[in-house]
Amino acid sequence: MRIEQLRERSDLGVISTTALKSLGVANPWPKCRPGGPWQRMHAGVVLLHNGPPTRDQQVTAALLRAGPGAVLTGAEACRRHGLPARGSEIHVLVPGSARGSGTLIVERASPMPRSTTIDGFPVVSAARAVVDACRQMRSADEATALVAAAIQKGRCTPGSLREEARTNRYGTKLVREVLKELGRAESVAERDARMLSRRIRLTKPHWNVQIADATGQLIGRPDAWFDDVGLAWEIDSRAFHYDPRDYERTLPRNIRYAAAGILVVQTLPTRLRDQPDAVAAELRNAHQAAAARPRPAVRIVEPP
Structure with a gap:
């Protein structure tokens, strides 16, 4: 099958090895070697060019690797909500077994949170995204800046953030402390x-x-x-x-x-x-x- 046809069947040039096999490409890995025309994004996920991937391609590859039902959360989801979150990791939630690697964090969630589509990607609520982003932080100032921005921009309320921190308590000590301190301040x-x-x-x-x-x-x-x-x-x-x-x-x-x-x-x-x-x-x-x-x-x- 010609590369143009493969790209048509891909999502932003990102495609699974399962899909490639169904299209007649049984072993794509030789093409992903250094100097080859393609590159490996994750286990079972290929990018159909060898140049630097865009952020949307990285997110697409992460969701494809995570599997059906995966949704974006954390810093990347915050940015999709228009919030100034740092962090290069891509954090996704899945309904089943979880396995990530490198800068991809795959976490099982039960029940799965509600999500909405932003820029073509499934994204959790701003409150859940902020709480999950803060779980990856070690700096109180960084977490405070993100929480305050989310509230000031009207993306969520202190109450919705507290509820998310209560519901999803693992690793939420920092954000709960930040919310307690901001509860006495307006910025x-x-x-x-x-x-x-x-x-x-x-x-x-x-x-x-x-x-x-x-x-x-x-x-x-x-x-x-x-x-x-x-x-x-x-x-x-x-x-x-x-x-x-x-x-x-x-x-x-x-x-x-x-x-x-x-x-x-x-x-x-x-x-x-x-x-x-x-x-x-x-x-x-x-x-x-x-x-x-x-x-x-x-x-x-x-x-x-």
Whole structure:
């Protein structure tokens, strides 16, 4: 059979040795030797050219190797959902026996999770993909970034992630710890801010409370509020707000703070992550300056 006909019967140029045999190619392996026209992707899976495979070809080969009913999960599934997951491995779930190798992770799942088709591939829900991706991670920061991105982009909710972590508990300690920490914060940056605040041990801050003046007029909702000295701490970056319009409101917000006599420390998430000691010094100095002047006539108010 001509190569054009074989490619027509393949999926993106990927084909099983079983299919090749049915098409009259009983032994494809000589063609997969170095310098040959084809290449071996996995046991029983051949790519009908010898150039670098595309990512879609790698995924196709992984699903073909895993067998009928296989679905994508983990980092690759996260990326298909538009989430910034790292990791070159391809993680698939199967209903039967599992055998992977190298960067292919094949895992038996019972029951099999629901899946949807994205870019022509069967993909688990974003929540399951995130939890499975975190199971392959060792870094809390990396897992936190992925979990926070999934929530902020609206791909899943904290509740759906917790449910997946409860249902599929093997190897989920890291993601459960991340969810517990993020449960007290609204972003990765705020998590880092809380950790820094605990380390430098200033007076206890209030997180995400509303501040009003003596007449009850709302002034702002700082990420952290040191009520005893009237100091606001804002972690400002478009990437860490749920709505980009929040960033555009930064200037009038700061004008309201200034008019009420509130000192404000503004910190970029990148500095909080990369220069925590410098941020700590700035916060200490601002706290000292705020304590040295009369406290403004402002107060914490309950949201309407």
